[in-house]
Amino acid sequence: SRGRSSSPAPEEQVLFEERHLRFISSLGKGNFGRVELCRYDPLGDGGGELVAVKKLQPNRKSTLEDFRKEVDTLSVFQCDYIVQYRGVCYSTGRLSMSLVMEYLPYGSLIVYLESHRQVDTRRMLLFASQICSGMEYLQTLRYVHRDLAARNILVANEALVKIADFGLTKFIPSDKEYYRVLQPGESPVFWYAPESISESRFSHKSDVWSFGVVLHELFCYCDPSYSPKRLYLQEIGLDLQSPSISMHLENLLRNGWRLPAPLSCPHKVYGLMKQCWAFDFQERPCFSSLGEQLETIAQEERE
Numbered sequence: 001s002r003g004r005s006s007s008p009a010p011e012e013q014v015l016f017e018e019r020h021l022r023f024i025s026s027l028g029k030g031n032f033g034r035v036e037l038c039r040y041d042p043l044g045d046g047g048g049e050l051v052a053v054k055k056l057q058p059n060r061k062s063t064l065e066d067f068r069k070e071v072d073t074l075s076v077f078q079c080d081y082i083v084q085y086r087g088v089c090y091s092t093g094r095l096s097m098s099l100v101m102e103y104l105p106y107g108s109l110i111v112y113l114e115s116h117r118q119v120d121t122r123r124m125l126l127f128a129s130q131i132c133s134g135m136e137y138l139q140t141l142r143y144v145h146r147d148l149a150a151r152n153i154l155v156a157n158e159a160l161v162k163i164a165d166f167g168l169t170k171f172i173p174s175d176k177e178y179y180r181v182l183q184p185g186e187s188p189v190f191w192y193a194p195e196s197i198s199e200s201r202f203s204h205k206s207d208v209w210s211f212g213v214v215l216h217e218l219f220c221y222c223d224p225s226y227s228p229k230r231l232y233l234q235e236i237g238l239d240l241q242s243p244s245i246s247m248h249l250e251n252l253l254r255n256g257w258r259l260p261a262p263l264s265c266p267h268k269v270y271g272l273m274k275q276c277w278a279f280d281f282q283e284r285p286c287f288s289s290l291g292e293q294l295e296t297i298a299q300e301e302r303e
């Protein structure tokens with residue numbers, strides 16, 4: 001039956017046997033689990049391929065269902081600007097499962113830009129256009145990402161980045177324009193649009209707001225002293241523990257305060273960020289318009 005084309009049929013999930021997945025190192029972790037670098041070595045000769053394995057924290061009941069949805073979501077994506085899904089690994093006996101993805105050695109945009117300070121404006125604009133194209137693709141499939149941030153963008157090589165995490169991605173039914181989250185867990189409020197903070201309302205337009213924050217991170221080279229969290233907290237004047245951060249942040253945004261222009265940022269790029277940060281989500285541009293404006297700015301940078 002393997003005579004068929006190389007890529008497995010969508011309904012057929014590629015199964016990785018846990019006993020052949022050799023742990024090498026941790027790639028990152030969050031509040032629900034972690035991502036590990038593993039070698040899949042069924043022949044046991046050390047020659048297997050390197051893969052990134054996303055594991056759920058054990059006994060997180062609700063997230064197993066969410067996780068299965070994430071697997072189903074990621075397995076249908078076919079886009080150069082989205083991390084490539086490889087398959088799943090069901091751990092023997094235990095309930096949990098893991099998501100197997102391609103491993104990209106350069107790691108996240110944060111790590112890459114911190115050690116590549118000489119990336120020029122043209123390359124930043126190329127990265128921004130690729131993220132924008134990935135988001136445009138998601139929008140055509142009616143998915144809202146909800147966690148677009150530089151920490152979730154992967155660098156494939158010096159000229160290619162990919163959107164890399166879909167743990168919070170939600171499908172928007174055709175009769176709705178947004179997704180309302182019931183239990184907002186550990187939310188990355190500093191990347192959230194005002195309506196996401198105040199009403200837990202997520203849409204393509206709230207993804208556009210987050211894209212503006214990713215643009216800001218890009219042109220700050222993901223420098224931690226200029227991170228969105230740091231800049232907002234400086235302005236709000238609270239420490240991270242304060243329970244009312246969301247309220248203060250939302251007031252700040254309602255009063256028109258926005259993240260300041262990064263030092264090396266072309267004026268027109270900061271203009272794009274401000275468009276993404278329109279308080280009224282209906283005034284924000286769509287990803288295709290953002291893509292066109294990025295192309296125009298990139299042309300002008302080339303001249």
Ligand SMILES: C[C@@H]1CCN(C(=O)N2CC[C@@H](S(=O)(=O)c3ccccc3)C2)C[C@@H]1N(C)c1ncnc2[nH]ccc12
Nearest residue numbers: 027028029030031032033034035052103104108164167
């Ligand atoms: C930037 C990537 C996504 C973010 N990340 C991460 O560690 N996390 C994403 C989800 C959260 S989590 O652990 O909280 C989580 C766990 C389960 C359910 C939901 C959330 C952690 C690091 C990754 N990373 C460095 C990678 N580097 C190289 N190749 C790769 N292929 C695929 C990822 C990857």
